Amino acid sequence: MSLSVTIEGTNYPVRNASLDQDPERFGLYSAPESESRADAALCYVRNSLKPAKEQYKLSDFRVALFTHKEWPESYVFSLKEGERSIGLIFSLQALASGSRILQTKRLWNDYGLLALAKLCAGDSCSPGGRECIRGETYEITELYSDDTVVAIFVAAECAIQTGELDEFCRFLYDRIPSFVRFGLFLQNVEGSQRVRQYRANGLLLELAKERSNLRIRSFAFDFPISSKNFLIKLLAETDPYEKHPAFRFFLYYQVIESLLQVMFDEYYVEFVRLASDPKFNRATAMKDLVAALQAVLKENVRLKILVSENSSLSKEFGILRDHCVRVLDVLERTGPAGETPSTSSAKEAVVLTQPVAAVQIPPTADTSHKLEDAASALYDMRNALFHSFMRISSQDDLEELVDQFSMTICDLAVKYTKPKIALSIRS
């Protein structure tokens, strides 16, 4: 991406930045490094960080910008993938001259300085720019949009081999569920002006209290390509700007439907494979085979299989279930008199005994039953919303539900277990 400044009506792309003779500012130049001269600076950016202790090469690092509208200035996290430390993430505000946050640790200071240098040179995957006065000095926060969070990556630790922007973007997109899970929306095409508020910051708060790392993971190997492509588009281009929670719910449910479609296709393939077996030449056997296929092709059945096969997410699905039950309950109470709720027995079977946020589902033998309830609750929620979303008076409940749904989908994407495809036939 690039940084450009507009001076007296003319747009100048910034191609190079370097520390001025006064090390408290970077000069931004339109000429490439070899041609830049001291008096040709377009403008300057303040630097309050100390000189780096080591000799770093800028080309060994990559910078990405995210939007998060509630990221405190004091939050700085190490980025980890598996056991590897791959970078650092912090608020853009921490690079402003009044901030002392990054100066409290040597590594933070150095990475901050590297990030600042790269942002001044427009060397990130995100756009920036503003109208400037030639020769004036600005804060870096004036060149990029508000609510920006900076992530600096060590290219070698991320297995990024070239300096190409495409490779870096692929790296980011492959891990985008991990970022969105924390409310971090990638700034790839535009800044943060249109991005919606993100309220589910419990995870972030927990990380900050425990002084933990921000762990990211790439998409699970078995996560279908079609679903992955759709989810990337959703997380990068749609969710950040879609304010209506009901619509976001449907979009996330499309991910589920995409996974269910893959299962549908695979069941069909399995059916065809089995049908060619001579034991199914008899009509009754074939009838049983067809019945087995029809059973699994029902959407709610495939959903149950999908959810139960991903038991590592039992906690997340459990919380999602409770959110669904809460909203379904509201719908039931606010529905027109005499109208039979479109909810299934799954809702009646699940009793909400604790506040939603506190519910945890331990991985016990009972888990599979609870996961089935989660699938039913989700399916019922989907049906109810489709027909009755206007009746939901509490937008907060719906927002919380959709936030949890988003987190669950993001977790599913990185921990996905492909469901075993089997048609069980009565013998």
Next chain:
Amino acid sequence: MNAVSILYDGRIRAHNVLFDMTVEEYLGAVEGVLARNPYQRKRVAASKTVYSLLRKDIEQGCVIPPIVLALANSDVAENDLSAAKAVQLVSENVGELLILDGLQRTHTLIEAAANVDPLVKAAVKSSKMRVEIYIGLNRIGILYRMLTLNTGQTPMSLRQQIEMLYLDYLDTNVAGVTFVREVDEQHATSFGELNFKETIEGFNSYLERNELPLDRSDLLENIKSLENLSVENSQKDIFRDYVLSWIAFLKKVNELCGAAELPQEQVTSIALVWGKTAMQVFRKPQVLTGFGAALGKLRDLRVLTELSDVQVSAAAICLGNSSPEDFLIAMNDAMLWIASNTKKIGNAQRMFFFFYFRELFNPGGDSYLNLVSSIESAQHKLESQLL
């Protein structure tokens, strides 16, 4: 030099006189002005386009737009300026001339008039030009005119202009106060010393009723602030009152807390301490802007009749039933909360002190004149704003 037209500007209450003179006469008049031109920004770095083209045009005899000067500190009544008198005033007071608009053109004229070709040099020096001079303009008027003349060109910040406006205060004592400028590479350490830039920012906050740092805004938006200033300033110098109010507050705090320090067991990390002593707590730019904005707000709400009321009420500030150490602990805890939980720490700190001083100087509030209880009130208000 001839005065060819005299008009009276009723908006800024000064005469605008159009002079006709040669380039040589003009450059002679402004020679000293360029060396001490505090009101103008620095010369724009050589542009390969506009000013080099202008220089060539001047050498070819083009007529440049009138350059605008001001003759400050000359008191002339509305109907009392003749052409001859105007010429005389300017001739006798060239040392008082200020360039309001046209510094870059002036530099270009100097370059053109120094052309190595003697023919070109002579032609440039003898060519005619027009110069408008405001006679009888006070400081507010000077800045107001610079502001409006500057519209559409490279803008100056309000702070730049306020700094220029109050440049005189650097040299004179305001009730024993000495201002320390950053360019002096010194720090305001002793009691009577105030950081000039920070004081100006606090004063701006008073004018703007806004504790946030100055941002680059449309030039014309600043006019309203300057008008507020000029309206108030016609009665008394509010900057002086502002500084005296601040000093009165600091004096009282010093009396109450003296050299008391934050207890050592409270200091988990020196980086997280806002201020170990009361003076350290309050001698920060965020405090000054909060102070200024709060007083401005209290004035707008008519809780304060005059800015100078604070000088009286400050004498009654107390710690209540708390000790100076309690005050320091409470204040540092509040600042620690801000540092840990807010998106923009600096702005949140300023907002905190805005609420703090509103609580402290509001007679209708529960924390009136109480240094300690105002902290809790301010923090509650801040949390409700931010969270």
